[in-house]
Structure formats: C-alpha cells, structure tokens
Amino acid sequence: MNDWTDRAATLADELIAAGKLHYPEWVAAVRAIPRHELVPVFYEQDPVTGDWLTRDATDPAWHDRIYSNRALFTKIGEATGSWGRAVVGLSSTSTPGLMTRMLEALDVHDGHDVLEIGTGTGYNAALLAHRLGDTHVFSVDIDGDLVELARHRLGGIGYRPIVVAADGARGLPEHAPYHRVIATCSVSAIPRAWLEQTRIGGLILADVKLSVHAGNLVLLRRHADRVEGRFDRNWAGFMSLRREVARAASPVDAGEPVARDRHEAVLRTTDVDTLRPWDNLVAWFLAQLTVPTEIGYRHTLDEQTGRPADVLLTTADGSWCEISDRTDDGFREVREAGPTPLWRAVENAHQLWQQLGQPGWDRFGLTATTDRQWVWLDAPDSDHTWPLDPPPTL
Numbered sequence: 001m002n003d004w005t006d007r008a009a010t011l012a013d014e015l016i017a018a019g020k021l022h023y024p025e026w027v028a029a030v031r032a033i034p035r036h037e038l039v040p041v042f043y044e045q046d047p048v049t050g051d052w053l054t055r056d057a058t059d060p061a062w063h064d065r066i067y068s069n070r071a072l073f074t075k076i077g078e079a080t081g082s083w084g085r086a087v088v089g090l091s092s093t094s095t096p097g098l099m100t101r102m103l104e105a106l107d108v109h110d111g112h113d114v115l116e117i118g119t120g121t122g123y124n125a126a127l128l129a130h131r132l133g134d135t136h137v138f139s140v141d142i143d144g145d146l147v148e149l150a151r152h153r154l155g156g157i158g159y160r161p162i163v164v165a166a167d168g169a170r171g172l173p174e175h176a177p178y179h180r181v182i183a184t185c186s187v188s189a190i191p192r193a194w195l196e197q198t199r200i201g202g203l204i205l206a207d208v209k210l211s212v213h214a215g216n217l218v219l220l221r222r223h224a225d226r227v228e229g230r231f232d233r234n235w236a237g238f239m240s241l242r243r244e245v246a247r248a249a250s251p252v253d254a255g256e257p258v259a260r261d262r263h264e265a266v267l268r269t270t271d272v273d274t275l276r277p278w279d280n281l282v283a284w285f286l287a288q289l290t291v292p293t294e295i296g297y298r299h300t301l302d303e304q305t306g307r308p309a310d311v312l313l314t315t316a317d318g319s320w321c322e323i324s325d326r327t328d329d330g331f332r333e334v335r336e337a338g339p340t341p342l343w344r345a346v347e348n349a350h351q352l353w354q355q356l357g358q359p360g361w362d363r364f365g366l367t368a369t370t371d372r373q374w375v376w377l378d379a380p381d382s383d384h385t386w387p388l389d390p391p392p393t394l
C-alpha cells in the first residue's frame with residue numbers, strides 16, 4: 001500500500017473531527033503507524049450466511065477499511081458455547097477512535113512506563129511506542145501466536161516494545177512498577193496484580209464488565225491503600241479477559257444452556273420496555289450489580305426483520321426468564337423460574353435508576369483495595385454502593 005501515509009493522515013483527521021483525538025503527540029502517532037502492516041488480514045462475518053470471510057490488506061478493496069475508524073476481527077477460531085461449537089472472533093483490533101480516546105485519557109507523559117494488557121495486533125503498542133519510546137512500553141497477550149506475530153510485525157515497522165506471552169491478569173511483575181496500566185480486554189473486577197504493579201499516583205484504565213455489556217471503562221488512580229476513580233462518560237466494550245470466559249457458566253460465554261421447564265415458571269407481565277442491555281446500559285449494570293452471578297443474555301431473531309426479538313436471561317444457579325417481544329397494551333409476558341428472580345432484578349434496577357435521577361456513567365465510580373472492591377454512586381462512601389466480588393482467579 002504505497003499511499004498509506006495519506007490514508008493514516010486522513011484517519012487522524014477523521015478522529016479529530018469526531019472528537020476522539022486532540023493532542024498533537026497522538027495525532028503524530030496515528031499518522032506514523034502503518035496499520036496495514038499490523039493488520040495484514042482481517043475477518044468479516046457474512047450477515048446472511050454467518051460465514052467468515054478473509055480480507056487481505058494487500059487488496060486495494062480493503063485499504064479504506066484498514067484506515068477507517070472500525071474494529072476488525074483479526075483472529076477467528078472454534079469455541080464452544082450455548083450455540084454449540086462454532087467459529088467466533090478470538091482477537092480484534094478495536095476502533096482507532098476508541099484507542100486514541102483511551103490513550104488520551106491515560107494522560108501519559110515522557111518517561112512513563114506503560115503496561116498494556118491485550119497486545120492483539122500490536123497497533124496500540126505501536127502508538128504507545130511512537131509516543132514514549134520502545135523501552136517504556138510493555139504489552140502482554142495470552143495468545144502466544146498473536147504475540148509472536150505482533151512482535152515480528154512491530155519490528156518490521158521499526159518498533160521494539162517488550163511484548164510477552166502471558167496471562168494479563170497477573171500483570172507483568174518483572175518490569176513493574178508502571179506509571180500507567182491500560183487493558184484492552186474486559187475484567188469483572190480489577191486484578192490485584194494491576195493494583196500492586198501500578199506506582200502510587202499512577203493510573204489504571206480498564207473495561208470492567210460483570211457480564212455482556214454490564215460495565216464500562218473506568219479510570220482509577222493508585223493511592224497508597226487503593227485504586228479509585230470514575231467510569232467514563234461514554235460507554236465502550238472489549239472482549240473478555242480469556243480465563244474469565246472459562247469461569248463464566250452463563251450461556252452467553254460458555255457451558256451448556258440452562259435447562260428450562262416452562263411448567264415450573266411463574267407467568268406474569270412487565271411494563272419495562274427496555275428489554276436489551278444496550279437499551280439502557282446503566283440500568284443493566286445496576287441489575288447485574290444486584291445479582292451475585294453473571295447474567296447470560298440471549299435473544300431470538302424476528303424472522304421477518306432479522307432484529308432481536310424475545311429475550312432470555314439465565315444464571316449459573318439454574319435461574320432463567322423469558323420476556324416476550326410482543327406487547328399487549330404496553331405489557332409483555334414474562335416467564336421466570338429458579339432461585340434468582342432475574343427479571344425482577346432488571347425491573348428493580350430500572351426503578352432505582354429513575355429514583356437516582358437517571359444517572360449517567362460518570363456518576364458511578366469504583367474503589368479497589370487488595371481485600372475488597374465496590375462500585376459507588378457519586379462518592380466512595382455514599383449511601384449507594386455495590387460490592388464487587390473478584391473471582392478467585394483475579
């Protein structure tokens with residue numbers, strides 16, 4: 001691709017115009033990194049057949065895609081879930097706009113050492129290495145093949161940050177402490193290692209997600225005894241830190257679907273019309289905060305429109321609920337069974353969200369010590385706090 005510098009410059013302009021890129025150091029980095037060298041191939045799923053299609057960056061038809069503000073799947077592979085065994089995206093490169101937004105929020109300065117969790121293609125590591133220099137950038141990915149490729153491709157374009165195949169939940173103790181830790185995969189709580197490996201005064205930027213869509217980016221400052229900070233005003237999402245998926249016994253991520261005996265279910269109606277997590281992400285987060293285990297979410301597809309229809313929520317304790325997409329005078333049918341009344345939790349969360357004055361993400365924050373973690377509204381010691389129980393693996 002011989003005109004990549006023009007394309008990278010256009011991408012930078014696009015991100016500036018979209019309000020996702022402001023500072024000259026990061027503008028220079030976006031202009032300088034040949035993204036196609038780090039993403040020589042990407043994958044797209046055919047919306048009709050579901051088949052995965054391979055796109056080759058050397059094909060001029062895909063040049064624009066590589067230098068656009070889009071996330072691209074960069075590794076696919078077989079995985080087992082409620083859908084059975086299927087090919088799914090295993091790694092992706094996030095939208096450049098999300099990366100620049102996060103890098104700017106990270107407030108890095110010359111001489112800072114930064115640990116990135118989730119190397120993927122190495123694009124983010126390249127931006128960091130351009131800004132700070134190779135010796136200040138450390139990046140880990142659990143996928144050894146990706147690490148090899150990223151290291152090789154980064155070297156090919158003149159960058160040599162430290163890239164290591166390791167479980168990011170453990171951080172990278174051999175090069176700690178860091179001024180900044182940035183995670184480009186999501187966690188259900190802040191791993192203790194990140195807290196311990198961040199310098200006092202340093203920052204951690206991570207995507208905390210308790211289940212699919214239930215959480216957001218949070219920027220935490222390290223104090224002597226804790227890390228603390230607020231969620232980002234705008235929602236964003238990453239794929240889960242991989243060992244956490246194995247932990248989750250919900251139909252969204254792993255394991256067998258919960259067996260449902262419809263005769264067992266209580267049948268009732270609901271007037272909550274925000275059925276899907278993304279209809280009200282904050283209320284969905286509140287619902288998940290009050291349910292002790294991860295809520296799995298699935299929906300059927302409307303045969304005519306192809307849009308999401310009936311919703312199914314499940315938890316590992318065997319609880320489930322089905323909510324009908326069809327309304328009758330504004331009410332929908334709910335079938336609910338098992339020890340955890342899941343739709344009741346969603347209804348209560350919507351009610352609470354209204355009572356609290358419809359708070360946006362940035363009224364919520366998180367505090368993590370080595371012993372406990374909690375989400376709060378407005379202040380760490382407010383009347384509204386919710387415990388976060390880190391899984392034993394973190």
Ligand SMILES: C[S@@+](CC[C@H](N)C(=O)[O-])C[C@H]1O[C@@H](n2cnc3c(N)ncnc32)[C@H](O)[C@@H]1O
Binds near residue numbers: 119
């Ligand atoms: C969204 S991608 C990262 C994108 C990357 N920053 C880039 O610039 O292309 C998420 C990455 O997290 C990695 N990952 C998943 N679980 C991990 C873990 N436990 N430790 C480290 N990396 C992990 C995945 O292999 C995947 O490459």
